[in-house]
Amino acid sequence: MVTDTGGIDDRSFNASAWAGLQAAKEAQSSVDPKYVASTAEADYEPNLRQFVTQKCNFILSVGGLMGGATEKVAKENTSQQFGIVDSSIAGATNVFPMQFATEQAAFLAGYLAAGYSKSGKVATYGGLKIPPVTVFMDGFADGVAYFNKQKSKNVAVLGWDKAKQNGTFAENFGDQNKGKSITNTFVAQGADVVMPVAGGTGLGTADVAKASGGKVSVIWVDQDGCKSAEQYCDVFLTTVVKNITDAVEKAVADGASGKTLGSTPGYLGTLENEGVSLAPYNQFDSKVDAGLKSEVDKLKADIIAGTVKVESANAPK
CATH class of the missing domain: 3.40.50.2300 (Response regulator)
Incomplete structure (x- = not known):
């Protein structure tokens, strides 16, 4: 997981996403979560690339601000599975969007x-x-x-x-x-x-x-x-x-069990669900x-x- 600039301890959306990864680990011992915190927008792309290099199965971008960097890295690494919170990326079939009404x-x-x-x-x-x-x-x-x-x-x-x-x-x-x-x-x-x-x-x-x-x-x-x-x-x-926690946990659990997440329809959180x-x-x-x-x-x-x-x-x- 790559955090937005708010950091892992923002008591808000980065923390929620990390809690989802932790929950996935508790549910499936094969899940090995790690994160890197971005201190500036310039960090997004290199932070994503380091996890590509490490051959992580699922690379999660947290926050709509990371859309551009995620699109670039994902389209260059089409065999890699990505996810993004608060955004969707047109034409990137390997990026699973998690959005909320x-x-x-x-x-x-x-x-x-x-x-x-x-x-x-x-x-x-x-x-x-x-x-x-x-x-x-x-x-x-x-x-x-x-x-x-x-x-x-x-x-x-x-x-x-x-x-x-x-x-x-x-x-x-x-x-x-x-x-x-x-x-x-x-x-x-x-x-x-x-x-x-x-x-x-x-x-x-x-x-x-x-x-x-x-x-x-x-x-x-x-x-x-x-x-x-x-x-x-x-x-x-x-x-x-x-x-965000439950959405991330399910996406990671599905990915860990070998499901291809794809890009559509993704996840949309509503009052109803x-x-x-x-x-x-x-x-x-x-x-x-x-x-x-x-x-x-x-x-x-x-x-x-x-x-x-x-x-x-x-x-x-």
Whole structure:
């Protein structure tokens, strides 16, 4: 596995993917997982090539930013099996894509945030302006808009304008101080629920929430924050979960058992197949109104049934 620049300890998507490899090893002793962490985008290609040289059976790229490097290396090594999280590569029949309809779960998070907010202002920001990030922000903004429509309210979203595809970005996935700075600005503007889609950068948001004495809460992403960043569990309202772990585990297990994964149709995680979800409310369970909980549950069922449409131009194609 080659990580994105967020590193293996991002408490987010790199960590989720590594957990999938570890789970595959537990399930099949023949699986021997290893990883290399990328510190810059220039590392992607040489990191992938070193695993080709080592004749690894399955080489996993974690993150949409790695699409270009993965395409190049995979097309030069067609007998090698690759996988990629948060991207798909046209014409590369040896790259298995694992993508997620995160707009669906983020829609639920937006509705929840709007219903939970006391100030009438919620916020989101991204690590980089790329589709696997902005798809969360689209869903979140639409969930707030849906709440406003259903309740005749006017909860505002700071940090993202879906129509204009314009908003706030940290420009990285590993700078907690930047996360703090962005969050402090949102809080000064009145936001009391913040969803960072920024890997380790988002831990800065959790720090601000910790210091607020309960006035600010956080919606985490990728891995249930109460499992991946336990020390912040008391500020995590919920998490928009991408079940990268199970998707990776199954792909690795299939590969290890000799199945040819190919490139299509790949894997798409949805609310229906539990590839995306909202995590439990954990320490907020008693703080979230029972009526709001049941509305979120009903909304999930309506999205699965197709009676509520969730759409994003940034969703996996």
